[in-house]
Amino acid sequence: MHINKKDLIEFDNGNMNTQEVIEFLSHLDHCDFCLNQMIEQENNSTDTAPSYLMEQILDKAGSGEVQLARAANQASRKIQLLHYSLQTAAGVMVALLLLFSIPNLDFTSLHQDTSSQTDRILPEHENGRLYQFTRELGQNIGDGTGSFIKYISDFSSKLMNGGK
Template structure:
C-alpha cells in the first residue's frame, strides 16, 4: 500500500508520532513511487521563512561583523587581482627584454656535427667559439636592456608631458 497525500502533509507539518515516522521512512526506503511523490511535493511546496526572522536577518546583515567580513572579502579579491596583474606584467617585461636583447645572436655557430667528432674534449677553436657566443650573448642582453629602458623612458616622458 502506498502513502497517501494526507500522510505526506502530516509528515511535512511534523504531526506524526515517532512510530509513524519510522514506518513512513521505512516505506519510502523501499518504495520508489512514494519517494518520487514526496520529492514532487517538496519541489512544489513554497515554504518561506517565518516573518519574525526577516527583521533578524536584516539586522544581522547590517551588523558590523557582516560588513567587516564583506569588506575583507572584497579586499582579498582586489589583492588577488593585484597579484595576478603583477605576475602578468613581470612576464611581459621579461618577454620584451628577451625579444629586444637576443635577435642578433647567431645560434647556428654552436651547432656542430657530432658524428664526425670522435674526441669528447673541445679543441681550441671550439672553446673560443663558445667564449665568443657567451660574450655576444652578454653584449646583446646589455644592448637590449638599454634599448628597452630607453623605450620605457621615452614612453613615460611622453605620458608625463602630454604626448610631446
Template sequence: MHIPQDELQKFQSGTMDTEEMIHFLEHMEQCDFCLDQLLQEEETASVPAPSYLQEEIMKKASSPEVTASRKIRETAYWFRLLCAGLRTAVGMGVALIMLFSVSQSDFTTLRPSRETRTKISSSFNIGSGLNWISEQVGSHLYEHSQNISDNLNDLTNKIINGGK
C-alpha cells in the first residue's frame, strides 16, 4: 500500500509527529514509487521569494556600476564587431586590387633587357629563357604582393591598437 497524498503534504509542511515520520521514512526506504512521487512533488513545489527581494534586485539592476558594466560589455562587443568587419573589408579590398592588377597585366609585352635577349638568342633551348622570364615575373609579383600585405598588416594593427 502506498502513502496517500495528504501524508506527502503533511511531510512537506513538517506537521507530522514522530511516530508518523518514522513510519513514513520506513515506507520511503522500501517503496520506490512513493519516493518518486515525493521527489516530483519537491521539484514542482515552489517557494515564494521574500517580498523585499524584488526591491533589492531592482535597486541593484539600476545601480551605476551594473549599468556601466552593461554598457562596457555592449561597447566592447560592437568594437570587436567593427574590427572584424574592417579586417574583412581590407582583406577583400586587397584581394580585389591584386586580382584586377594581375588580370590587366599583359605579360606578352614584357621587353627583356639586352643582356636577356643575348642569352635567349644564344641559347638553342628557348624554353630556358622563357622559364627565366617567368621566374622573374613571379619573383616581382611575390615581392610586390608581400609589400602590399605588410602595409595592410601595419594598417590594421594601427586601427586595432588605436593609432599606435
C-alpha cells in the first residue's frame, strides 16, 4: 500500500501526530515509489513565505529592543575607536618622552678627529650662531624633560606610597 496525496499534504503542513509521522517515515524508508512521489511534490511545490511574515519582521525591526541593540553596537564601535586612539596617543607620548629624555650628549667629544673637518665644511655664520642656538635648544628641551620626568616620578611614588 502506497501513501496517498492527502498524507503527503498533511505531512508538509505538519498536521500529523507523532505516531503517524513515525509510520509515514518508516514507509518512506522502505518504499522508493512513495519517496520519489514525495521528492517530486517537494520539487513542484512553490512554497512562499506567509504574508504575515513581512509585517512581523518589519514590526520587530522597528521595536525598541532591536533599536537598542543597534545603538549599543554603534556605541561599542565608537568606544573601541576611542580606546585604540588613546592607546596610540599614549604610545606616541611615551615615544616622545623617551626621545627627549635621553641625556643631552655632545657628539663632538665622541668624534674629536672629525670636528675639525666639520668646522671647515660649515660656513662661518652657521658655525657660530646656528650651532649655539641648536645646542641651547637641545639643552633646554633636555632640562625641561628631566624636570618633567622628576615630577612624574615624584607623583607616582607618592601615589604608590599613599601620599607619603
